[in-house]
Every structure is written in C-alpha cells, then in structure tokens.
Amino acid sequence: MKQLSILFLITVLTSCLRLDSNLFNPEEKITAYQLDDYKGERECPDLPAQFHIPDSLIYLFQLESDNNGDKARIWCIYLGDKDRISEDTVILYCHGNKNHMDNYWNRARLLANVNGKNRYGVLMMDYRGFGLSDGTPTENNMYADVETCIKWLKNNGIRDGNLMVYGYSLGSAPAIKLSVKNSGVPISKLILEAPYGNAQTMVEDAAKLSLPSSYYTNVKVNNAEEIKKVTVPFCWFHGANDEFLSMPVHGKKVYDNYQGPYKEAHIVEGAIHNNLPSVMGYEEYLLNVGRFIRQ
C-alpha cells in the first residue's frame, strides 16, 4: 500500500502532459518559402492578379528574437520598399495558428494594396516553430517574436502614428497585447479578424461544462480582458458562420469589451473562419480596411 501511495504521488507530481502545443499547428514542414509559387492550401486562393507584388518590393529576411534569453531565428517578409519605411504606413500582420507565411502570402498581398496599388508596407513573420523559423512556439515566444518585428520597424525608421497591427485568429493575441504595450513604436490602430475570447471560453465551449482551462493548458491568452486596456481605434471582422471560433461566443465578447475611443464591426454573412475576404469581396474588404486606416 505504501509503495502504491508513493507511485501515485510520483505520478501526480511528475505528470506534465499539456495541450499547449496543440494551440500551435505549424504542421507543414518546408525547406524554402515559395510565395507566389506555393501550391498548397492558402488564404484568399482566388486573389486576382491585380494584387501582384513585384519582386523589388518583397524582402525576405531573418531576425533574432529574444524572449528573456531564449533566442531563436525567425523568418519575416516585408512587402514594400524597405528603404522608405520612414515614410510609409505599415501594417503588421500576425497570422493564425496554422502553417506558415506561404499560406498567408495572398493576405499580405491584399493588405499591401489597401488604399491603392502597393500603397502600404506589410510586415509578417513566422512565429517560432512555424515555417522556417527556429525554436518552439509558445505564447510568450509568440509575443517576443512580434515585438522583435516592431523593433525592426523602429530600427528602420518607422514613425509614430504609422504602424497598424492586424491580428487574425491566434494572431489576435499578440496584436492586442502589443497594442497595449509600447514596444518602442506605438500601435496606431488595431484590426482583428476572427479573434478568440480566451482559453477558458475555448475550453468551456467545447467541454460544455465549467471546466477550468488550467486542466489542459498553460496558455493564459485572455483577449476578452486584454482588449479593455486598448486605447487605439479598433476594427473587428468576423464571419457570421465561423465554424471554429464562433462569432457571438468569441469575437463579439472581445468587441463588446473594448472601451477605447472608436470601434467598428464587420460581420460577414456566409463567411467561415478562413474565407472572410473572399466572401465579403476583395474590393469591399479593402474598402473597409482602407477607410478605417485613413480616418
């Protein structure tokens, strides 16, 4: 009996299985970024050729991201003229939890064409463990990776008032976090697409009971609370038929909790989690993003 008790105690104390890693799904392993030539599943697959980005405006590079001493090389893409960042408006795009920048390449192309042909700079990155980026994806590493990108923009001369952040799905967490925290360059406006409320909501939504998220994960993301601290204008997009992060359960909670000076919502009927721009219509989507950024 004594041995059994000891065995039990050891099991409890040493048990360490968590579902954190399932929050991040780099899935596909690649050896190089293919961008226009990528043949796999991607966002906005039917994006018209008019949104083409010339090679001269594509800058693929690496940065060293440092999360309190935990360092990793992450890959980033800047769409725009790197030497003119000090004069440009830049959209920092934080992608979702699946795959890598090739999947989101069309989205980046689309955003680069908001308010005119190749009008804005767009910076996106693969968080640690995604695409060709080194390291392990964790919540704090993700924040550090996005913050590293903001510092790169600062080093390249971006001016206060010219940095917008766009968070999609998982990317809503760093987008909100860094809209609150000044990482050297203040975020001017926040755009979220299909954000999730928090880990607790996700667990309860699936469990159907009030189980705490701590039973499964160490992830502390709480966008629904964090958004209360945001003081910059906020624009929210969500598919009314989002089958993954339900609009009323997740996105609306974030939207309702925003207490800043200005907010606008775009609920797109018929859109699910990953097809909002095409269901909304690319021109209409660009118009709405553009109007929000300009005002």
Next chain:
Amino acid sequence: MNRTLGLLFVILILGFASCSPVTLVKPLEKNQKAVTASLGGPMIVYSDLPIPIPFCNAGFSYGINSRVTASAQLGLTSLAFGVFQLDPGILYGIQMPENNNQIGVSAFGKTHFMFDKWEGNFRWYPELGIQTYKEWGKNLAYLGASGWFETRYPAEQRAAGNVWVPMLNFGYTRQNTKWNLTAEAKWIAPNISKEDIVVDFIGPGTHGALGLYFGLVRKF
C-alpha cells in the same frame, strides 16, 4: 484553417469526455469486490480520422449488500495531465431480476471531483443515472440514461451555459465467473449543439457526440 487549432486542445475535454462507461449496471453480491478499468470517450475527427478520445479510468467496487454497490474510479488520463479526478458513487438495484425473463433496473449516483496541480482549481459535478438490463446466459445487455449537472453558478461566471449534460447509452457485457467485458456506446449531450466549436465531435445531426467505451471488470 484553424480547425486543427484545438484539435487535441480538447483531447481531454472532460465535460464531454470523462464520462466513463457504466462498467457495472448490476449490483455486486454482498461483500463482493471488483476492480474496474475502462477506456474510451467521445468520437472526434483527428487528422481526418474518426477516433474515440482515449480516456482511461481505473476503479474499485464493493458490494455493501445485494442491492447496493459502492465504487470509486480514478481518471488515469486526467492524472497524466496533472488533474486528479476521483468519481465515487453508489449503484442501487431497484429491481433485481429473479430469472432471465425479467428486466433489471438500477440507478446510480456519482460525484466527479477534479483538482489540478497547476493552479489548484477544483470542480465537482454530480451525475445521476438509471439503467435497465436484461440477462441471458452469460450475456447482459443494457440501456440507460444519465446526466452530469453543472455546479458553477451564476451562469454569468461561465462560458458554457448548460445546466446539465445528459447522455443516452446502451451496452453489452459478457459475464464470466471472474471477468466481465463490456462495450458501450453513448450519445453524449444530445441537447447541446456541437457546431462552431474548436473540436470536431462526431455524432448524428448537429447536436451531441457519439462516444465509444470498453470496460473490464475483475471480480473477487
């Protein structure tokens, strides 16, 4: 896209999933003891494959008298995740069949206690159920219903607004002198939508999840 986000985010979703199989529907004899084990859970789509979530439980049962059996089960999968889950309960024989032509009826009450080592969060959920069963030879088939009850109030403090999570089940047990083998299917939460959530539960229509379970009983 992020359909896989949760993917296994939910592999341990106990609300749907820790509903262990009814490994005993017929009370033990007085002073009889049994060790129970069960494996299984709700069916989900994982990497395009339908699989049951592999929950594993182990337990002990004791026949207080010929109608009342006390039992307790420990969630082993939960334990591996740092969640201590213990489910003590009582099974009561309402109608004990005197021959194979009669149908037996039993009821049970359980409480699912959970406590995690990470943040010390404690939850408890009562469960009530009723089972009917029919024996022929070494075979026993059963049909029943049960439900977990929410204990966190007011509802505003919860993301899940359900007061209870009902289940319908049917199963088959092969009874030997010392061993019982059970296979059971459940329709979990048939009143609750499974749409627009992070997990792809499998089940008929838009509500509820189908669960598959296997149980083993060693009697002493």
